[in-house]
Amino acid sequence: MRAYDETHHKATSVAKHSEDVACTCIRMCRLLKRFGIDISRKDVVNAALCHDLGMLDRDDVYENDRECHRLHPVESVNVAKSILSDYNDVVEDAISNHMWPIAGDFPKTREGRLIVVADKYCAMKDVRHIMRLYLALLLLRVGIILP
Ligand SMILES: [Fe+2]
Numbered sequence: 001m002r003a004y005d006e007t008h009h010k011a012t013s014v015a016k017h018s019e020d021v022a023c024t025c026i027r028m029c030r031l032l033k034r035f036g037i038d039i040s041r042k043d044v045v046n047a048a049l050c051h052d053l054g055m056l057d058r059d060d061v062y063e064n065d066r067e068c069h070r071l072h073p074v075e076s077v078n079v080a081k082s083i084l085s086d087y088n089d090v091v092e093d094a095i096s097n098h099m100w101p102i103a104g105d106f107p108k109t110r111e112g113r114l115i116v117v118a119d120k121y122c123a124m125k126d127v128r129h130i131m132r133l134y135l136a137l138l139l140l141r142v143g144i145i146l147p
Pocket residue numbers: 051052072098099
């Protein structure tokens with residue numbers, strides 16, 4: 001529940017972002033299944049919901065954004081281990097390497113690679129909302145929206 005209070009990408013919360021990544025993964029799994037590519041939805045959803053839990057209280061835990069980017073996957077693995085009854089190596093690979101190529105290694109599993117793509121896609125959606133807000137403020141500032 002604390003993840004709903006932790007802001008993420010300046011436009012959402014860690015929890016909402018994680019739910020977004022999980023839903024995106026499920027849609028991508030459905031699509032890939034049509035091409036005969038089978039991916040464990042259970043592992044992908046588990047990994048998606050836990051991948052950023054290591055970010056909670058990030059201002060107190062990490063020195064700066066760079067350290068947070070590098071270390072939150074490690075802490076997310078620790079959290080996932082403590083709360084998931086069906087934690088396994090696939091989930092660990094997906095969580096530890098979801099920040100690739102910024103941090104971690106290229107994921108060894110399909111589930112891990114799917115999380116990398118879904119996480120970046122969802123992050124871009126979050127930033128798009130910020131860009132809209134900036135554009136609206138800029139238009140206000142230059143007097144295009146209001147004289
Ligand atoms: Fe992350």
